[in-house]
Amino acid sequence: MKLKTRLGIAFLTFSLLPVLLVSLVLFMGRMFVAQQFNQLSQMGPEVQALVIQMVISGIMMLGFICAAMTVWVYRSFLRPLNKLQEATRKIRDGNLDFTLEVEEDDEIGELCQDFEEMRIRLKENAEEKVQYDLESKELLSNISHDLKTPITAIKGYVEGIMDGVASSPEKLDKYIRTIYNKANDMDRLIDELTFYSKIDTNKIPYQFAKLNVDSYFRDCAEEVGLELESRNIELGFFNYVAEDVEIIADAEQLKRVINNIISNSVKYLDKPRGIINIRIKDVGDFIQIEIEDNGRGIATKDLPYIFDRFYRTDASRNSSQGGSGIGLSIVRKIVEDHGGRIWATSKEGIGTEMHLVLRKYQEVVQE
Numbered sequence: 001m002k003l004k005t006r007l008g009i010a011f012l013t014f015s016l017l018p019v020l021l022v023s024l025v026l027f028m029g030r031m032f033v034a035q036q037f038n039q040l041s042q043m044g045p046e047v048q049a050l051v052i053q054m055v056i057s058g059i060m061m062l063g064f065i066c067a068a069m070t071v072w073v074y075r076s077f078l079r080p081l082n083k084l085q086e087a088t089r090k091i092r093d094g095n096l097d098f099t100l101e102v103e104e105d106d107e108i109g110e111l112c113q114d115f116e117e118m119r120i121r122l123k124e125n126a127e128e129k130v131q132y133d134l135e136s137k138e139l140l141s142n143i144s145h146d147l148k149t150p151i152t153a154i155k156g157y158v159e160g161i162m163d164g165v166a167s168s169p170e171k172l173d174k175y176i177r178t179i180y181n182k183a184n185d186m187d188r189l190i191d192e193l194t195f196y197s198k199i200d201t202n203k204i205p206y207q208f209a210k211l212n213v214d215s216y217f218r219d220c221a222e223e224v225g226l227e228l229e230s231r232n233i234e235l236g237f238f239n240y241v242a243e244d245v246e247i248i249a250d251a252e253q254l255k256r257v258i259n260n261i262i263s264n265s266v267k268y269l270d271k272p273r274g275i276i277n278i279r280i281k282d283v284g285d286f287i288q289i290e291i292e293d294n295g296r297g298i299a300t301k302d303l304p305y306i307f308d309r310f311y312r313t314d315a316s317r318n319s320s321q322g323g324s325g326i327g328l329s330i331v332r333k334i335v336e337d338h339g340g341r342i343w344a345t346s347k348e349g350i351g352t353e354m355h356l357v358l359r360k361y362q363e364v365v366q367e
Helices: 003-036 045-092 107-162 169-200 213-230 251-267 327-337
Strands: 208-212 233-239 246-250 274-283 286-293 341-347 351-359
Touching (some): 107 169, 169 213, 208 213, 213 251, 213 274, 251 286, 251 327, 251 351, 327 341
Parallel strands (some): 233 274
Antiparallel strands (some): 208 246
């Protein structure tokens, strides 16, 4: 029953009760006056008993109606309002771990339901804030480690040069190359952090255009190959798609994807001779980019989570290489924004292979 109907019945009942009570008093007054004038004495004993019984029954009926209406009003209005008041106090005190039971199917029930949905939303927001604070603390910790490691290495090699430890041209060249690589690591980390802030605000600056697959990825391989060569890592590039195949992509952001994946591979190469292969395959309406390394590999239990933000495998936590934990999450975000998908396969001790699929560009022929 709707609240308006309940209120109407309650109002009508409580409005009639005074009228009934007044009528009863007037009736009893008339009986008293009639008795005074010996009118009641003219009635038989049976009639007198019947009149008295009717009066008593009327009083009892009015008392029962009043009690029933009191219980009804309490159940319909006061009890739900008490629940709402108690729930409000809990929220005020910061307690969101409760459930507001909704029993009524009226306006008050709808109010309780809205209140319960508000509590659930507040709890979700509070949990998200706690999670965000934890992730921010972890990010700061990772950044501190990642910045400290190359800075310490740079200082050490610079001090070695200043102290004359790099006495031969070959050793000096090695020191300078190491300093350069460490500076590139720091620059890449700062670039990742800047891009991460754009992900959180959904302000990634995409500039989509048609890209020739063969020339674009060949240029990417040549560019990254220079750095890999300085680290004594062999890079192989293999293109199995036709020369005229094109995709719609942001050249800068797609290059970020390739660089982040390769950088992650380099970080965990543990073989005397590091090898990274890039293969471009034709898979119907899509192209598939595979980036394979011969690093330490990823445990099966970690594979489903490596693209999650701030996730780091046990190996990376114990590694001196560190890792901010946002590189692969950035990769997944960019790939998905391009309408593609990415996943990884790996064998511990053998290596890891990243699979990236993007749709080909096809001209729409209008008949």
